[in-house]
Amino acid sequence: MTDSAPSAPGPDATGDASHPAATPAATPDATGSGVRRFASGAPWEEKFGYSRAVELPGGLVLVAGCTSVVNGAIASGSPYEQAMTSFQVAFAALGQAGLGREDVVRTRMYVTHARDTDDVGRAHKELFDDVRPVATMVIVAGLVDPSLVVEVEVEACRGGAR
Numbered sequence: 390m391t392d393s394a395p396s397a398p399g400p401d402a403t404g405d406a407s408h409p410a411a412t413p414a415a416t417p418d419a420t421g422s423g424v425r426r427f428a429s430g431a432p433w434e435e436k437f438g439y440s441r442a443v444e445l446p447g448g449l450v451l452v453a454g455c456t457s458v459v460n461g462a463i464a465s466g467s468p469y470e471q472a473m474t475s476f477q478v479a480f481a482a483l484g485q486a487g488l489g490r491e492d493v494v495r496t497r498m499y500v501t502h503a504r505d506t507d508d509v510g511r512a513h514k515e516l517f518d519d520v521r522p523v524a525t526m527v528i529v530a531g532l533v534d535p536s537l538v539v540e541v542e543v544e545a546c547r548g549g550a551r
Contacts, residue, residue: 425444427485428440451544455479455482457471457472457478457539467508472541475539476516479541480543486545496543498526500526500528509539
């Protein structure tokens with residue numbers, strides 16, 4: 390599915406970093422609560438009413454589920470490669486808030502097959518061995534597209550793991 394046809398949920402409903410040029414600045418919360426919302430520019434955010442990332446007062450940034458969708462297409466590859474790409478999508482969202490990998494304090498990994506947990510875990514270790522966030526990995530029945538085998542979420546905090 391491409392971004393030009395957002396008529397039904399597709400693979401990029403949970404993580405498309407293909408719109409960096411269209412990425413708007415943070416949107417302050419209308420209530421004046423200090424919450425900032427970040428969009429990636431993917432059409433699904435508007436269609437389904439969510440933000441790619443939200444920064445809470447105090448500097449905690451929550452990133453929505455990210456998959457290995459890049460430029461509107463699923464980046465094919467092994468579970469390890471999909472995990473690495475998914476985390477890069479999440480890091481792009483953190484970058485909008487001025488944070489990076491080193492600020493991550495929690496990760497969640499949703500994996501469609503138990504046989505893939507070692508590959509996904511290896512990707513996580515390579516990215517976060519020096520950061521050591523708390524982490525959860527769960528096996529799920531499926532994701533928004535059968536080609537996707539992993540989805541990740543991250544939470545980061547200003548001054549996170551430093």
